[in-house]
Amino acid sequence: MDEHTRSSHADSDLFGNRFATREVPSRTFPASGMSALDAMRLVSQDLALEGDPARNLATFVTTWMEPEAQRLIATNLHRNFIDHAEYPRTAEIEQRCIRMLADLFHAPGPTTGARTQGSSEAIMLGAMSLKWNWRQRRGLDRDSPQAPNLVFGGDVHVVWEKFCRYFDVEPRIVPLQPGKYTIGPEDVEPHLDENTIGVAAVLGTTFTGHKDDITGINDLLVRVKSERGLDIPLHVDAASGGFVWPFLYPDSAWDFRLEQVRSINVSGHKFGLVYPGIGWLIFRERADLAQDLVFTENYLGKTDETFTLNFSTGSAMLLAQYYNLVRYGRAGYRYVMTNMQTNAQALAEQLKAMGRFEIIGEDEEQLPLVAFRLAGDPGYDEFDIAWQLSAERGWMVPAYTLPPDAHEVTIMRALVKETMSREHVDTLARDIDQACGTLDKKGSAHASERRKVVTGPGH
Structure with missing residues (x-):
């Protein structure tokens, strides 16, 4: 190492990050390492360019936990959950x-269930x-030519379509309609037959935060079992709503109080208030977990049963969830x-008072969110408002x-x-009003957005 290089390294140690003026490693595996301090600075500077979680109103995922929970997480990052021999208390x-x-x-x-990476x-x-x-x-074997099908609405998460494609199940998807963004028994009934493995209903959709008519679908399946002899189970995708409905709508029956509900999934890292990733699958009874999916292994020092994908x-x-x-x-x-x-109700009231927006399903059971759209055509659209909010105020809506x-x-x-x-909430409402005021003056920010096909908001 020449004198200039030594001096440069000394200056970076004294004054700051040596990657302040150098390209960071990004294309090839580094030939040599760097100090822990330099590595920390490098990663931290990259992350400084990311968004502010407090202004990201798109994500359902938890972005804050109490300091005590953070300490619990930090002191248990080394534990491998699957190693029950070493970590039996976990x-x-x-x-x-x-x-x-x-x-x-x-x-x-x-009953039984499992901790998963997420819903x-x-x-x-x-x-x-x-x-x-x-x-x-x-009474079919794995080589049977019978083709199974699964019934769900267009309001589900994309993982349901992934399952059908990955595991050779016909998806029978009930399309949504303008003004009707969830599904009910009248939508499900035409799709049921002896090869229907189940119906999936959503508690708290990603799109509008509402729930399918789970009670109505359950009643339909009870009737189908009685009249046609088809025992079709109901799975409730409560990824978002499973930690909301029991507390905001405790008298609303959507869970195992309904006869045909056999399994429920919920995301701990959404309204369970835990950092990602943690999810849960809960069965009504032990018999609802197919035993062919359970494997026994003893190569970690203890005989254990496992049926998770990971x-x-x-x-x-997991420990943070229990906390x-x-x-x-x-x-x-x-x-x-x-x-x-x-x-959420306060935000909805302020948006209504502007006279610009229609609030979607405000009188229905809903996640703590506001789903809204422009009430008319002011010369710009919702994509323009989202862009203006992000550009001017840093909000992700x-x-x-x-x-x-x-x-x-x-x-x-x-x-x-x-x-x-x-x-x-008050600041966001003012910023939305101001963003619309700016667009009133200049018109559409991205005219092409009106013609763009967008599949959905994602999780």
Whole structure:
């Protein structure tokens, strides 16, 4: 190393990051390493360019936890959840969470379930169990030419279509309609037959935050079982709503209180208030988990059963979920959800008062969010408002078109989370009004956006 290089390194150690004027490693595997301080600075500077989570009203994922929970997470990042021989108390804590959630969802007796990476894995597992149990009910082997099908609405997460494609199941998708963004029994009934492995209904859709008519679909399936002898199970995709409805709408029956609901998934990293990724799959009864999906292994020093798609996975978020369950309890979760709902209602009232927007489904049971669209054609659209809000004020308020056959409808969605105070709500409302005022003067920011086909808001 020459004198100039030594001097340059010394200066970077004294004054700052040596990548301040150098290109960062990005194309080839580095020939040599760097100090821990330099590595930390490099990554931190990259991340400094990302958005502000407090202004991201698009994501359902938790972006804040209490300092005590953060310390618990930090001190348990090394634990591999699957290693029950070394970490038996972590395995016990998983079972505690499963029992608590089964109780929250009114399971009638002893049951089972699993911690997953998120609702996507939980849905895959739940849907696989539907398929395996259908095959068993029909007395079919794996080589049977009978083609299974699964019924769900266009308001589901894309993972349901992924499952059907990955596991050779025919998707029978009920299209949405303008003004009707969830599904009910009248939509489901024409698609049912002896090869239907199940029906999936959504509690808290990504698009508008509402729920399918789960009670009505359950009643239909009970009648079909009685009249046609078809025992078709109902899976509730409660990824977002599973930690909301029990506290905001406790008398609303959507869970195991309904006879045909056999399995439920929920995301701990959404309204369960845990950082990503943590999800849960809960069965009504142990028999609802197809035993062919359960594997036994003993190569970690203890004989264990496993049926998750992932094997090695961190324990930290599982422990954080248990922290939240015991930290908040029913009263605490109710308090948090009620605060979010109150602020969402305040935002909806301010948007209505502007005279520019239509609030979607405000009188229905809903996640703590506001789904809204322009009430007329002011010469710009919802995509323009979303862009203007981001450019001027840094807010991420997504605009998107709905799934077929409601794809001509464009809406916006503002998710009101735990960290969004009333002052934030008032500021957002003013910023939306000002963004519209700017667009009133200059017109559409992106005329091409009106012709763009957007599949949905994503999770």
